[in-house]
Amino acid sequence: xxxxxxxxxxxxxxxxxxxxxxxxxxxxxxxxxxxxxxxxxxxxxxxxxxxxxxxxxxxxxxxxxxxxxxxxxxxxxxxxxxxxxxxxxxxxxxxxxxxxxxxxxxxxxxxxxxxxxxxxxxxxxxxxxxxxxxxxxxxxxxxxxxxxxxxxxxxxxxxxxxxxxxxxxxxxxxxxxxxxxxxxxxxxxxxxxxxxxxxxxxxxxxxxxxxxxxxxxxxxxxxxxxxxxxxxxxxxxxxxxxxxxxxxxxxxxxxxxxxxxxxxxxxxxxxxxxxxxxxxxxxxxxxxxxxxxxxxxxxxxxxxxxxxxxxxxx
Ligand code: BYC
Numbered sequence: 001x002x003x004x005x006x007x008x009x010x011x012x013x014x015x016x017x018x019x020x021x022x023x024x025x026x027x028x029x030x031x032x033x034x035x036x037x038x039x040x041x042x043x044x045x046x047x048x049x050x051x052x053x054x055x056x057x058x059x060x061x062x063x064x065x066x067x068x069x070x071x072x073x074x075x076x077x078x079x080x081x082x083x084x085x086x087x088x089x090x091x092x093x094x095x096x097x098x099x100x101x102x103x104x105x106x107x108x109x110x111x112x113x114x115x116x117x118x119x120x121x122x123x124x125x126x127x128x129x130x131x132x133x134x135x136x137x138x139x140x141x142x143x144x145x146x147x148x149x150x151x152x153x154x155x156x157x158x159x160x161x162x163x164x165x166x167x168x169x170x171x172x173x174x175x176x177x178x179x180x181x182x183x184x185x186x187x188x189x190x191x192x193x194x195x196x197x198x199x200x201x202x203x204x205x206x207x208x209x210x211x212x213x214x215x216x217x218x219x220x221x222x223x224x225x226x227x228x229x230x231x232x233x234x235x236x237x238x239x240x241x242x243x244x245x246x247x248x249x250x251x252x253x254x255x256x257x258x259x260x261x262x263x264x265x266x267x268x269x270x271x272x273x274x275x276x277x278x279x280x281x282x283x284x285x286x287x288x289x290x291x292x293x294x295x296x297x298x299x300x301x302x303x304x305x306x307x308x309x310x311x312x313x314x
Contacts, residue, residue, distance in 0.1 A: 002027060014215045019145040022088040030214050031089050033207065034144055037216065038089075039096045042082035044108035047281055049075045051115040052124060060118060067164055068121065074157045081154065085146035101286050109267060110197050112275030119172055119179075119186035125165015127187075127194040127232070133158045134228045135198065143215030170239040180240075187236070188244040195259075196267040198225040229257050 006025055013020065020026055049072045056072065059065035083093050099105040110128055115121060133155055140151035172183040199221040202208055211217040219227075233250075236243050247260030269275065 011213075014143050014213075017215075018143075019148065020143050021145045029210075030216075033211060033214070034147065034216065035086060035089050035091055035096075037207075037211070038082055038086045038147055039100070040106045040108070042079050042086060042096070043100045043105060044111065045075050045079035045082060047107050047111045047285060048128075050281055050284055051111060051113070051277075052121055054115050055118060055121050058118070064168070071125070071161050071164070074161070078150075078154045078157070081150040082147075085144075085150045088146045097289065101282065101289050106271060108197060109270040109275065110193050111281060112270050112277045113189070113193055114277050116189075117182050117186060119169070119182040120190065122165050122169035122172060122183065123186040123190045125161050126169050126235070127165075127190050128197070129158050129161040129165060130232060131194050131197045131228050133162055134224050134231075138217060138219050138224065141218055147216075166235065166239075169241070173239045173241050184241055187241050191244050192263055192266075193270075195225055195229070195262050196264075196270075198222075198228070200264065200267070226256055229259050233257050 007027060010020075010025065010027060010030075020030075052068060052075075053072050056065060056068055059068050083096065086096060087093055096105070100107065110131075115124070136151045136155050136158065140148055140155055142148040142151065169183055169187075172179045174180075199205055199208075202220045202222045205221050208217070208220050212220065229248075233243065233248060245260045247258065249258045250256075251258050270278065273279075
């Protein structure tokens with residue numbers, strides 16, 4: 001039932017900073033928005049395993065291989081927490097996954113770029129996980145309880161990912177001239193796509209206002225992008241790498257770093273499915289899903305038999 005009175009009470013709860021839980025009344029549109037955004041987030045965590053997984057066998061040492069394996073495994077875990085949180089909104093995981101693999105559900109634009117050298121793995125940790133932390137620290141205060149709680153745990157793990165990426169990149173940047181060049185090249189390629197992760201500019205974001213009104217987001221895409229730039233410029237400087245933007249300029253009055261024009265045409269092309277790796281990523285996910293069908297069937301059968309046995313025993 002969607003009466004004015006229900007909507008008013010719901011908004012009051014949000015404005016009072018209360019958390020909305022699965023069994024609470026919520027507007028249908030709030031539920032739909034959460035399903036859209038959270039499922040996009042879950043798909044991103046899972047597809048995000050591909051660019052990094054590509055380098056597990058070629059990690060430069062056993063230590064780096066162990067770290068990368070753990071990181072990629074963490075991303076799978078993040079996907080699982082978020083899929084479970086979306087299921088509390090009354091939708092089955094199968095439907096979400098199939099809408100992504102065979103339909104039009106989106107996932108983060110960032111995972112449609114290739115990882116050409118090991119320096120890309122360092123930069124993903126530093127920049128991509130760094131951007132994810134800025135976004136997800138905000139989402140840890142989201143109005144929807146299961147999503148906010150999933151974010152708290154995820155942010156702790158992302159923080160480890162970001163630190164290991166930065167440490168590895170710092171080492172590479174202080175290595176041989178070839179290593180430094182490789183590190184700089186990776187930064188040049190990943191900088192602008194990372195800024196695009198925060199979504200389109202506020203005046204072109206159809207969802208921002210509604211998500212903020214309902215406390216799902218508490219900061220806009222542009223605000224989050226700005227805080228990411230502000231914290232990253234000094235980190236780049238500290239390890240002797242340059243960000244590929246001649247317009248970067250510290251504005252003493254605002255206390256923020258101004259930056260150049262983001263190539264938005266590229267962003268829209270990527271989310272329309274025409275980025276460098278879109279087709280390959282979907283193909284890989286489809287193959288994994290189809291080849292894993294027997295595992296899902298076996299697990300469901302095992303659960304069914306266990307339940308039958310429990311019923312017989314009681
Ligand atoms: N990529 O109205 P807007 C990770 C879409 S995983 C693709 O501003 P909203 C990690 C948007 O969906 C990182 N699409 O939307 C994993 C909308 O289209 P629809 C994933 C994008 O929701 C492994 C349209 O553009 N994090 O960090 O207010 C290893 C208009 O946008 C993108 C999350 O998903 C994009 N970048 O804001 C390492 C966080 N941006 O759906 C790291 C949760 C926008 O209307 N999500 N679009 O057809 C969010 O915070 C928000 O949904 C967004 C977009 C900031 C992404």
